[in-house]
Amino acid sequence: MRIDNAYFTRRKFLNSILGGWLGAVAASFISPIVKFVWPPYKEPDEVKLVFADYSGMQPGEVKNFAWGSKPGLIKRAPDGSFIAWVGVCTHLDCNVAWLPDKKQFFCACHDGWYDENGTNVSGPPPKPLRRLESSVEGEDLFVRKPGVGAKT
């Protein structure tokens, strides 16, 4: 029934109250479900490597290490310091390989090339390889995300 001068019937009013309430209850479940489905993801801030494993590297030599669940690449510079990159292509995330005879990083997925400084030189990669910072501290070789200071 409709009360005089009302915009809608009582039935319509009750329907929207019930419907709105059901909708609100359903919506309150969305947030926890979404949070569960998208897992908390964090890249490591730093990884600690054993310096002894890398101290014997010649200048220009490149070795692998594990940067979380991705490969990392570390190169010995002529002055004895280390330069590190995340070893995945900036194009579509494939793992890159170091080709010592060509002195280039190579991504086999779409024929992407980076020079020995990690700069994209040929193929589809839009950006250079992601640089990481590294420092030798006593027995350890630390690789860190740029801007993350040493933890004391």
Add this chain to the structure above:
Amino acid sequence: MKIDMKKLAAWFDDRLALTPIFKYMTKKEVPQHEHSFWYYTGSSILLFLFIQIVTGIMLALYYQPTLEGATDSIGRIMTELPLGWLIRSVHSWSSTFMIAFVMIHLLAIWFTKSYRKPREATWMTGMMLLVVSMVFGFTGYLLPWDDLSLSATKVGTNIPMAIPVVGKWVTQFLRGGGDVTGDTLTRFYLFHVCILPLVIFAILAVHILLVQKEGMSVPLKDEIAKKKVPALPFWPNFILREVVIWLVLLGVLLTISLAFAPSLELTADLMAPAPEGVKPEWYFLFLFQTLKIFPANMGPVTGEFVAVVLILIAVVAIFFLPFIDNKPEGKKGKLIQYLGVAGLIYAIVFSIWSLL
């Protein structure tokens, strides 16, 4: 106690209201004309879907969706279990056949313009089924967990990243995190054996219901001329022809599966460089090649972004094709016909190019 079969049948009929369904089946007619051959592509897809379900359940009895177990468990299926290698081969080949027939079905409907009013929703559910079939293939490709499937999945799940803001969420949803890891394998397995089957059955039910509701389409020129097209009874005449085609297809599928069983590579190493020759399944090759030809950067945006947006526009346009092609007998209808041919040539040329 003797069961009165007649009474039992009557009881079932009474409770489940089966008579109208049988009546419908015997009364249903299929038009006969120069394009009727394409009607059979629909039921062929159902045959391959049925084979996928049966072989998929068999494989799932032994497959282990974990980093440590995936490759080994497939190895066990292929070497220890009786005819396991054949079951896997049939599952793999039947997926190829199914998607090929979905594409043929789609092209046949495009070229005969059967999507025209009142069958727009049938076309749209069909497009959804094509996408779901391709996602089935994409998720299934990772399950052997070798270097090639790992790299192909990394590339595939990274593509949404080209789209700002939402892309990152899509990628993390697909991967179960920022990288392709064991969580991705678990997730893909869940999609492949649980979520996608639910989705495909739901859409398929609507699709088949719509086909029954509207009946089979007749050629456009006959419709315009209001010509009475001769028809074939669905039961038993049409079914008989379908069964013959099914048996032929089954023979072809088994022969190919026997001769060209898929191999199994070494288990994937998350840290290893991508192997050479990373390729998706054949039905993604033309998209793969499309992504490849775009330059790294195009002005302020990446070439990948442009490519992904163009592909999305094409998919949306094809989805709404019945509404775009609203005067199928006119000039625009002709043009859309040619666009279909051009699209087909494009897909074939780019697929071959990607293999060179």
